[in-house]
Amino acid sequence: MRKLTYSQAISEATVQCMEADPSIVLAGQSVDDHKGVYGTTGDAFARFGSARVMDIPNGENAFAGIAVGAASMGLRPLVVHTRDDFMFLAMDGIFNLAAKWRYMYGNRGSAPVVMRGIIGRGWGQGATHSQSLQSLFGHFPGLYVATPASPADAKGLLISALRADTPVILLENRGLYGLEGEVPEEPVAVPFGKGRIARAGDDITIVAASLMVHEAERAAEVLAGHGVSAEVVDVRSIRPLDDAMICESVAKTGHLVVADTSWARYGFSAEVAAVVAENVPQALRAPVRRVTPPDCPAPVSWPLENAFNPGAETITRACLETLRAAQDSVPEIEDVMAGFIGPY
Amino acid sequence: MEPRQLLRNMVRIRCAEEVIADVYRDEQQMRTPVHFSIGQEATAVGVCAALRREDVVYSGHRCHAHYLAKGGDLRAMVAEFYGRESGCASGRGGSVHLTDQEAGFAASSAILGEMISVATGAAWAFAREGAPRVAATFFGDGASEEGVFHESLNFAALHRLPVIFVCENNQYALGSPVDARQPPGTSITGRARGYGIRAEQVDGNDVQAVYEAAHKAALHCREGNGPYFLELDTYRWREHVGPHWDHELGVRPRDEVESWIERCPIRRTTQALRATDPGIEDAVAAWDREFRAEVREAIALAKASPFPRVEDLLSGTYEN
Ligand SMILES: Cc1ncc(C[n+]2csc(CCOP(=O)(O)OP(=O)(O)O)c2C)c(N)n1
Numbered sequence A: 001m002r003k004l005t006y007s008q009a010i011s012e013a014t015v016q017c018m019e020a021d022p023s024i025v026l027a028g029q030s031v032d033d034h035k036g037v038y039g040t041t042g043d044a045f046a047r048f049g050s051a052r053v054m055d056i057p058n059g060e061n062a063f064a065g066i067a068v069g070a071a072s073m074g075l076r077p078l079v080v081h082t083r084d085d086f087m088f089l090a091m092d093g094i095f096n097l098a099a100k101w102r103y104m105y106g107n108r109g110s111a112p113v114v115m116r117g118i119i120g121r122g123w124g125q126g127a128t129h130s131q132s133l134q135s136l137f138g139h140f141p142g143l144y145v146a147t148p149a150s151p152a153d154a155k156g157l158l159i160s161a162l163r164a165d166t167p168v169i170l171l172e173n174r175g176l177y178g179l180e181g182e183v184p185e186e187p188v189a190v191p192f193g194k195g196r197i198a199r200a201g202d203d204i205t206i207v208a209a210s211l212m213v214h215e216a217e218r219a220a221e222v223l224a225g226h227g228v229s230a231e232v233v234d235v236r237s238i239r240p241l242d243d244a245m246i247c248e249s250v251a252k253t254g255h256l257v258v259a260d261t262s263w264a265r266y267g268f269s270a271e272v273a274a275v276v277a278e279n280v281p282q283a284l285r286a287p288v289r290r291v292t293p294p295d296c297p298a299p300v301s302w303p304l305e306n307a308f309n310p311g312a313e314t315i316t317r318a319c320l321e322t323l324r325a326a327q328d329s330v331p332e333i334e335d336v337m338a339g340f341i342g343p344y
Numbered sequence B: 001m002e003p004r005q006l007l008r009n010m011v012r013i014r015c016a017e018e019v020i021a022d023v024y025r026d027e028q029q030m031r032t033p034v035h036f037s038i039g040q041e042a043t044a045v046g047v048c049a050a051l052r053r054e055d056v057v058y059s060g061h062r063c064h065a066h067y068l069a070k071g072g073d074l075r076a077m078v079a080e081f082y083g084r085e086s087g088c089a090s091g092r093g094g095s096v097h098l099t100d101q102e103a104g105f106a107a108s109s110a111i112l113g114e115m116i117s118v119a120t121g122a123a124w125a126f127a128r129e130g131a132p133r134v135a136a137t138f139f140g141d142g143a144s145e146e147g148v149f150h151e152s153l154n155f156a157a158l159h160r161l162p163v164i165f166v167c168e169n170n171q172y173a174l175g176s177p178v179d180a181r182q183p184p185g186t187s188i189t190g191r192a193r194g195y196g197i198r199a200e201q202v203d204g205n206d207v208q209a210v211y212e213a214a215h216k217a218a219l220h221c222r223e224g225n226g227p228y229f230l231e232l233d234t235y236r237w238r239e240h241v242g243p244h245w246d247h248e249l250g251v252r253p254r255d256e257v258e259s260w261i262e263r264c265p266i267r268r269t270t271q272a273l274r275a276t277d278p279g280i281e282d283a284v285a286a287w288d289r290e291f292r293a294e295v296r297e298a299i300a301l302a303k304a305s306p307f308p309r310v311e312d313l314l315s316g317t318y319e320n
């Protein structure tokens, strides 16, 4: 199959869906500029022009509501936020309206807004430009929340989002845009709530989302050298979550490590642990371990930033600890973002 | 403040930012996004010159000039860019979270418009304690589109708070020109007036004009007449974020950028002073050498300073 980068995959899905559905409008700050939001919106702008690919004023708060209103009247807004942190300003529209629209009005209609939010980890993006909000979005009933890790899923989940009758939040980690992978040329939807076994294994399950799937795969590679066979579960969507796949894997391996870029407390990793504890408690042969950022805001100073961001090395150690295996020979593993120097 | 001093302050900021931009680009060791104000120095210098030390200034992402103009410590700013413990935010905040409380540069932040509300809150505190202090907040034309702008102006006007809203209208938000984002035939100043706020639109590349307007604004606030709004027209020379120029990328027309370089606030003031102060060009050249050396020294010092200790990663999350 031909290969695309993660950003090309998003771009292709956008163009194909916009071609198929004239009600889709792509809107966001500077979606029409030369960078085209990391190469994800430029093709659509070139193809459909400013009538359907719109630069919008800096007003996330109102625009969330505007998108809800438009969606409820048949338009299909695809809103892009170049940092998911900016979506804090949009949360009234997302949580108090979009997520509840169907329910609150007695199932008489919906507001299927689609919002993409970019997580800007790395290069000292700091406390307000690198937050991972999957746990936050995942908390609210009425939303679908997807965290594609591969180019194929970036395309397939966006397609599902643009066809859904439910509002969808898609979170993309900036570190993924250059990643290459096989992507079907046809617009093939990837359903929400279906995970993916990114790597099969027998000894321990690593559940991860988005960028951490790659860190987990790299950890699994290192673990193989230690004679440990790790299974990596890429959840693909946070809500709905593929409980069955997670539980089946843990039932098989008896060990669970959850890796995530959002905080542990009340987080995605807490949810995965709870799902396992509720459904297959007897399967666990060791306590669950969570690999997440420490309990502080994201620092800028790079030694602190390095310590803050969880990666393959931490996952490897957590797995070995869980299995009570020797760890003296774990190599230092560079962060996947190590070579990154901007765009700032 | 004397025009000569205003000029000197602008030269210092220009030198600081140009040297930092070069080193940033060449060495890639300041690992944090930087937003330069090169070309916009007159707004920062003119406004801050009209303020007292006990007055407080807030800013957004494009904050180096405001920090320096208010008297923020240059070495601590540079060290912050390098992520050092000696940085003004101890390496935790980066270039968009500057602070120097002694100098009255309260804080800057990177989420558009936030500090418009925070400055309003500071002014509210001053008004309640009856202190003759003023809060000033810098923000861009883009930030004026955020809801928080309107909510803050409403509150400040309602309670007649001593806050100066300083909109640096550099005509762009990222690559997006202001007329793609705001309706024709309207102005940011006009919107401020809609809240009953005294508002003025001033040539933001004319440091003397900015200074005089800000002086009037500060007096207005200090005398309990409520908020004041300044819209200062100016232009950013470099790319939105980072050390490069962006006209090569076709973001903005080259002749537009060049026409604004023609209107360089430093050159303009120098030319204006020439008639009465024939030695001014030599003085500028000498300041230029002095300040470039000062910045290089700050850079060397920052590089030689320790990073924060990884053991201290959590400290500062809660009170100790
Ligand atoms: C709430 C929010 N939305 C979007 C952004 C991304 N962003 C950063 S700077 C900027 C443009 C700001 O333009 P303006 O306020 O005019 O300031 P300038 O950069 O021109 O100085 C945008 C959209 C942000 N930081 N915060």
Ligand SMILES: [Mg+2]
Residues within 6 Å of the ligand: B140, B141, B142, B168, B169, B170, B171, B172, B173, B174
């Ligand atoms: Mg601007």
